[in-house]
Amino acid sequence: MYEYEVIIIGGGVSGCAAARELSRYEIRACVLEREEDVCCGTSKANSGIVHAGYDAPVGSLKAQMNLRGNEMMELLSEELDIPFVRNGSFVICKSEDELPGLQELYDRGRANGVQGLQILGRDEVLKKEPNAAEDVYAALYAPTGGIVCPFELNIALAENAYANGIEFRFNTEVQEIRRLHEGYELVTDQGSFFARFVVNAAGVYADRFHNMVSGRKIQITARRGDYCLLDKSAGSHVKSTIFTLPGKLGKGVLVAPTAHGNLLLGPTAVDIEDKEGTNTTREGLEQVLGKVRMNAKNLPLRQVITSFAGLRAHEAGDDFIIEELEDAPGFIDCAGIESPGLTSCPAVGERIAGILQERMGLSKKESFNPVRKGIVKPHTLSKEERARLIKENPAYGNIICRCEMITEGEIVDAIRRPLGARSLDGVKRRTRAGMGRCQAGFCSPRVMEILAREWNTDMREITKSGRTSKILAGTNKDTWRDKA
Amino acid sequence: MIDSTWADIVIIGGGPAGLAAAVAAKKNGAGRILILERDRELGGILNQCIHNGFGLHTFKEELTGPEYAERFIRQVLELDIEYKLNTMVMEISRDKAVTAMNREEGLFEIRARAVILAMGCRERPRGALNIPGFRPAGIFSAGTAQRLVNMEGYLPGREVVILGSGDIGLIMARRMTLEGAKVKVVAELMPYSGGLKRNIVQCLDDYGIPLKLSHTVIDIKGKERLEGITLAEVDGRGKPIPGTEEFYSCDTLLLSVGLIPENELSGGMGVELNPVTSGPRVNESLETSIEGVFACGNVLHVHDLVDFVSEEAAAAGRNAAAYVREAREEEDREAKKRIRLTAGTGVRYTVPETVSVSRMDEHLTVRFRVGGVYKNCYVSVCFDSEKISRRRKTVVAPGEMEEIVLTKEQLEKYPDLEEINVRIEEA
Numbered sequence: 001m002y003e004y005e006v007i008i009i010g011g012g013v014s015g016c017a018a019a020r021e022l023s024r025y026e027i028r029a030c031v032l033e034r035e036e037d038v039c040c041g042t043s044k045a046n047s048g049i050v051h052a053g054y055d056a057p058v059g060s061l062k063a064q065m066n067l068r069g070n071e072m073m074e075l076l077s078e079e080l081d082i083p084f085v086r087n088g089s090f091v092i093c094k095s096e097d098e099l100p101g102l103q104e105l106y107d108r109g110r111a112n113g114v115q116g117l118q119i120l121g122r123d124e125v126l127k128k129e130p131n132a133a134e135d136v137y138a139a140l141y142a143p144t145g146g147i148v149c150p151f152e153l154n155i156a157l158a159e160n161a162y163a164n165g166i167e168f169r170f171n172t173e174v175q176e177i178r179r180l181h182e183g184y185e186l187v188t189d190q191g192s193f194f195a196r197f198v199v200n201a202a203g204v205y206a207d208r209f210h211n212m213v214s215g216r217k218i219q220i221t222a223r224r225g226d227y228c229l230l231d232k233s234a235g236s237h238v239k240s241t242i243f244t245l246p247g248k249l250g251k252g253v254l255v256a257p258t259a260h261g262n263l264l265l266g267p268t269a270v271d272i273e274d275k276e277g278t279n280t281t282r283e284g285l286e287q288v289l290g291k292v293r294m295n296a297k298n299l300p301l302r303q304v305i306t307s308f309a310g311l312r313a314h315e316a317g318d319d320f321i322i323e324e325l326e327d328a329p330g331f332i333d334c335a336g337i338e339s340p341g342l343t344s345c346p347a348v349g350e351r352i353a354g355i356l357q358e359r360m361g362l363s364k365k366e367s368f369n370p371v372r373k374g375i376v377k378p379h380t381l382s383k384e385e386r387a388r389l390i391k392e393n394p395a396y397g398n399i400i401c402r403c404e405m406i407t408e409g410e411i412v413d414a415i416r417r418p419l420g421a422r423s424l425d426g427v428k429r430r431t432r433a434g435m436g437r438c439q440a441g442f443c444s445p446r447v448m449e450i451l452a453r454e455w456n457t458d459m460r461e462i463t464k465s466g467r468t469s470k471i472l473a474g475t476n477k478d479t480w481r482d483k484a
Numbered sequence: 485m486i487d488s489t490w491a492d493i494v495i496i497g498g499g500p501a502g503l504a505a506a507v508a509a510k511k512n513g514a515g516r517i518l519i520l521e522r523d524r525e526l527g528g529i530l531n532q533c534i535h536n537g538f539g540l541h542t543f544k545e546e547l548t549g550p551e552y553a554e555r556f557i558r559q560v561l562e563l564d565i566e567y568k569l570n571t572m573v574m575e576i577s578r579d580k581a582v583t584a585m586n587r588e589e590g591l592f593e594i595r596a597r598a599v600i601l602a603m604g605c606r607e608r609p610r611g612a613l614n615i616p617g618f619r620p621a622g623i624f625s626a627g628t629a630q631r632l633v634n635m636e637g638y639l640p641g642r643e644v645v646i647l648g649s650g651d652i653g654l655i656m657a658r659r660m661t662l663e664g665a666k667v668k669v670v671a672e673l674m675p676y677s678g679g680l681k682r683n684i685v686q687c688l689d690d691y692g693i694p695l696k697l698s699h700t701v702i703d704i705k706g707k708e709r710l711e712g713i714t715l716a717e718v719d720g721r722g723k724p725i726p727g728t729e730e731f732y733s734c735d736t737l738l739l740s741v742g743l744i745p746e747n748e749l750s751g752g753m754g755v756e757l758n759p760v761t762s763g764p765r766v767n768e769s770l771e772t773s774i775e776g777v778f779a780c781g782n783v784l785h786v787h788d789l790v791d792f793v794s795e796e797a798a799a800a801g802r803n804a805a806a807y808v809r810e811a812r813e814e815e816d817r818e819a820k821k822r823i824r825l826t827a828g829t830g831v832r833y834t835v836p837e838t839v840s841v842s843r844m845d846e847h848l849t850v851r852f853r854v855g856g857v858y859k860n861c862y863v864s865v866c867f868d869s870e871k872i873s874r875r876r877k878t879v880v881a882p883g884e885m886e887e888i889v890l891t892k893e894q895l896e897k898y899p900d901l902e903e904i905n906v907r908i909e910e911a
Contacts, residue, residue, distance in 0.1 A: 229611070233751075275705060280616040282724075289614075306611030308619065383583070383591055387486050390590035397587040399572035402522060403748075439609035441625040445632055458639060466622035469708040471621050473641045473735065476633060476663040 004030045004167075006356060007186060007195035009209060011038035013150065014334050015201035016157035019347030020364055023164035024257055024353065025362035030195075031158070031166060032188065034173035036466025037426045038419065039154035041203045043342070044159075044429065045084055045227070045278065045310025046269065048150045048258055049241055051340040052089060052142035054109025054117065057107040061320045062111045065344035065351070070144060072346035080156035081374035082149060083259040089145030089241040090120075090129060092136045092295065094118045096375060102140050109142065116143040116169050131237050131296050149259040150342055151429035152374065155419075157345070160372040162418050164365065171466065172326050177212040183330060184213070188386055197330045197360070204275045204313045206335035218321065222311040225267025226284030231303040231437045236263035242295040255295040260432060265292045265299075267310065280309045304435050312338035320344070322351050324359070332356070375413045375431060379405055400450070401443040403436025411447060415454045422455065424448065425465040444471070486583075487592040490754060492808045493518040493801075494751065496573050499528020501781025502602035503556035504794040508801030510563045514808050518594060519560070519567035520584050526560065526567060527553030528604055531792065532634045533656055534874025537682075541791035552790060563901065564705045576753040578774060580637070597811050598776045598804040601750055602797060605782040607652075608742040615647075620711070626652040626740035631660065639663055645713050647701050648669045649677040649684070651788075653740025658687035660738075667691070668732050671699040671715050673741075680788075700724065701737065710735050741800025743786045750779070761785040769803040770796065776811065776856070778804050812879040816840040823895070828866070828907025830854050832882075839904070841895045848890045854908055857881045862909040863888065867901050880908065 006022060006359075008015045011033035020030050033040070036322035050073050056062035077084035093102050102119055109117045118141045125132050125139045132139075162168055169190065177186040183196040200209045207220040231238075235257050246253030256264050268284045285307055292299055315321060315336025325331045332355055334348060356362065376388050378396055389409075396409035414421045414430035421427040424434060427447050434440030434447065448462045448471060463469040492514045495502045498521030506519050525531060530690070533549030540546060543555065560567065571586040580596045607625040607695035624632075624640050630652065632638045642665050647652045649672035650693060657667045670688060675698045677684055689694050697713065702724050703714040745763040747755070755764045757775035763784040764772040771778050780800035781793040822838040834852040858880050865873045865888055873888075888906060895901065 228614070233748075278707075279618040279704070282616045282702060284612045285616055302612075304611050304614060305609060307614055307616070383486050386585075387591040390585070394587035394590075397585050398570065398592050399522065399585065402572065405572070405574070437604045437609075438625075439610060439611060441607050441628045444628060444634060459636075463708075465708070467708050469621040469789070471640070472632070472638045473665075474639045476637050476639050478639065479642070479664045 002030070002191070002193045004028050004193065004195045005360065006030075006060065006197045006199065007032060008195055008199040008201055009186070010039055010041070010201035010203055011035070011158060011168065012041050012043035012201060012203055013039070013154045013157065013345040014348050015199065016154055016161060017345040018199050018201060018334065018352040019166045019349075020157045020164070021162035021349040021353035022356065023161045023166045024365060024368045026365050027360075027362055029166050030193070031161070031168045032172045032174055032186065032193065033168065035279065036170050036422055036463075037429075038158040038168070039429060040149050040465070042311055042313060042337075043150055045308050046225075046255060046266060046312075046339075046342055047227075047256060048147055048151055048342065049089075049254070049256060050084065050086075050111065050146035050148050051343045052117070052144060052145040053112050053114045053340070054105045056112065056340065058108055058111045062340065062344070065320060065322075066340040067113050067365070068347035068350070069344035070146070071342070072148065072350070073148065076346050078162060079371045080153070081369045082152040082156050082162040084146060084148045085259060086144060086146040086167050087257065088141065088143045089242050089243065090125060090132065090139040090141055092125065092132060092139040094133075094135055094244040094247070095137050098247060099138060100247050101247070102138060105140050105245075109140075114142060114144060114403070117141070123219045129238055129240055129242065131298060132242060133293070133295055134297050147241065147259045148342070149255060153342070153345070155430060156372050156374065157349075159418055160370070163372065168419055174209065177209055179213055179328065193323050197332065197356060199332045199334055201334040201337075203337070204311050206313060206333065207315075209285055210325070210333055210335060213331050215327055215477050216324050216325075219316045220336060221271050221314045221316070222277060223314040223338065224270045224272050224277055224284070224309050225262060225287055225356045226280045226307065226309045227266030228285060228288050228304045228307045229258075230263040230265065230300065231305050232261045234263045234300045234303040237263055239260060244294045248480060252294050253291045255292050255299070265289070271314070275311065278309050278311060280307050284309065306439055314338050320348070322348060324355055330359075375410050375417070378407055378410070380435045400446045401431075401433035401436060403438050403442075406431050406433040406443075408450060411450050412454060415451065422451070423463045423465050423469070424451070424471065427451065453478050487589070488617070489592075489594050491518045491594050493517045493598045493600060493804050494580075494594050495519045495600045495602055496576070497521065497528065497584070497602035497604055497781075497783070498523075498526040498567055498569075499602065499604050499781065500530055500556065500790050500793045501555065501604065501783070502528070502600070503553070503560055504797035505600045505602055505778075505780055505801035505804070506565045507556060507563060507835060508798035509805040510565055512805035514805040517565050519572045520573050520582070521567060521569050522572045524569060526557050526569070530784040532627070532631045534634045535659075538790050541789065542794055549790075553583045556794070578754050580776060592608060597808045598778065600800055600804050601755070601772070601777065601783050602781050603746045603749060603781040603783045605743040605745045605786055607739070607782055608744055610739055613741055615701050615704065617713075618705040618707055620704070620709050621741065622710030622735050623704070626656045629738050630656055633659055633663055639665060640750075640844050641665060641734070643734040644736040644738060645715075645734045646700070646738045646740060648672065648678050648740030648742070649695060650740045650742070651679040651683050653738065654679045654683040656738055656740065657693050658691060661691050661693070665736070667693050668734055669694050669696055669715070671696045671701065673700045673718060674698070691852045702729065704737065707805045708736060713737055730792050743782065745783045745786065747783060750783070753777070755779075769807075770800040771803065771807070776804075776807050788818050815842070824903045825850060826903055826905045827852065828905045829904050830856065830858060830908030834906055839890065839895070841892060844892055844895075846892050848892075849887050850890060850906065851887045852884050852906055853882055853885055854880045854885045854888040855882065858908055858910060860911045862911070864907050864909050866905045866907070867898055868903055874909070880896065
């Protein structure tokens, strides 16, 4: 039996941002995550875009959170030592007929408080983005648009929350929530947890938990998006994020550089029944590769190194729900966090902490430290600094992932640091080892070896992403040996 | 500054290409040769190719991969060719400064007269094919599985489907079977196999493994570990034909769907690449668009037989040695172009007595002594007949050493200069 003042369900960006904001206060709180790591659901498979804020309807919570989140991202990225670039974004249109659509976005953006919006003509667009589609007519330019690494953001929020006293429990899936006289009992596959307050940041499953405690039902639909990721050699094809104005041919996709210098194409948008349906589809990938020609020209589509799909948690009311439930006191929803959820997460965390602070009368924690140091990235150092680093710790001289040039030192750090990596994917999201053009072909046996050594376990126990996702089935001829 | 040394030839990669290039370069007179290998041992991919069939052309015998590699490794050792293991080349500059790194020496630089690119190739990943479906554990490139099985003793899975009928795919079908796995089918997108006929017979037919031509994987099932895949027949343009889908339950999918020359370093230093081969463009000497930079083996274009890699690499090694020889001769010619420093009136000697512009540092201090005491005199320097400087001195005496400073920049302006004369002129 475990007792907390606050339990947060879900270790995605929203849950971890809430945890980090809560860690500013004297509080006993815990994040429950069903996977073996943070950043395993929607937060790991999205566009990595920090939206400027012209999309969401004026007056919506989405608009409010988007603007505030965008504004907070700069300081947050410094405090948490994560890559964030304001690379600007374009929404391009193809004819004069579409200008009113662009104007509408511009007006909405202005009303939402977005700074620096401009409508640019073809020549200006092509001057800024020479590889934008040749038939661009005009574009809305938003200089405050940006890109961030979603993994590092999520992981850094969690690490910083943990360093400031928030507990995390992994492989712990909430199965049932019972309302008690005061607070809630969360029945999990690891036993029961009790808390006075519950934050429901369960992504596509937020409706399930909401509906366990409330009579006013909500419905969250998993909206799948397929993406293709291109090699870094294609990463500078465009500098900004390029969207197309939704038009006669439907909603388009985006073309954007990632915070690490790849090129990202997608997503599609298909509502599906299966909340675990993170599989890409042939139609989806074909759609992405077909539609991107609307955004940019001469895209080197042969440079695709991987494809993936993510699920957005779309709520029927089409807005974020971040509030304490009227008919379930102490139960705080953080639901329907679809786009611009990544952008909004710092604001979402702030809002949740605000609600709890008001309800609980929390006092500030003197020792709160907002700074988290990321894993040293040797490629950002000068040759002299790098040589010094290797002298101090020779593991930084040993390249394990040759595509991304990731060293043993970085991988060991990713494993040993708080809430460290336990699987290949955990190492990958923290260091990028295995994220390059060979997609872990060369480095996975080496990373497995390091994981086995650091966790003092057998190679055969190493998983791709926890649970039954073991990489190896056994040793050579073991079945025959067993039979004999 | 990081440590920097010189070498005649730096070879990037200690696989079959790098080894053969090194041996040939050494036999053709190259001085210091250094092989930089990122893996734990020399031999490259041959170390995991434990099947036989290597060396029929080179040695007129049938060897396994490790045996074939060993023949070359032995020569490298006998010829005392230097190599570094576990060493990653980080970048190569256009003027052939190779920056590399390992645990023991940290980051260091080798300035090479010639560079041989022999980095080999990598396997195309699933993403390059846009195979849809989930992304569970149990999907391996055939080479990764080969390494796990043949070098590390681990079995990647028990029920296997292989996509791609290139030689690695075929050989892994047999290998997995021999190690206790069940290989259900080998699928090939093309209407013909990409592998050698003998491998189809010896690796599939002999073990009753079906080969499905014009088939591809159209879906992958399983969220944590692979549970199965769907195969479908494809039409002439490679599109799946509806109605031909067939599900195979399996825990492992091996991909043998092509190799890509690994030219990130080459591209980084500015070597021109051919979009068809993905390798460098080379001339008859296997020299790339950068003078003195050669390429051979699978980094240049993907080969079928290692024997041809060795042959090509030996040519690259010979040519690199010849290039170095010419470069040295050129340097010597340059070095022989010495300017004489002479002691004129009133000067007893100068140190040094000659200067080579190509070898000097940016500044050269020339020291000398005078033969007597001179008051209110000038120290003059003449480049052949032209007086280029005249410095007033209140007094000079034999007991006090004097000096003038020559700069490289200044001397480079006089390409035909033969003599620099230092003298004392009385007022």
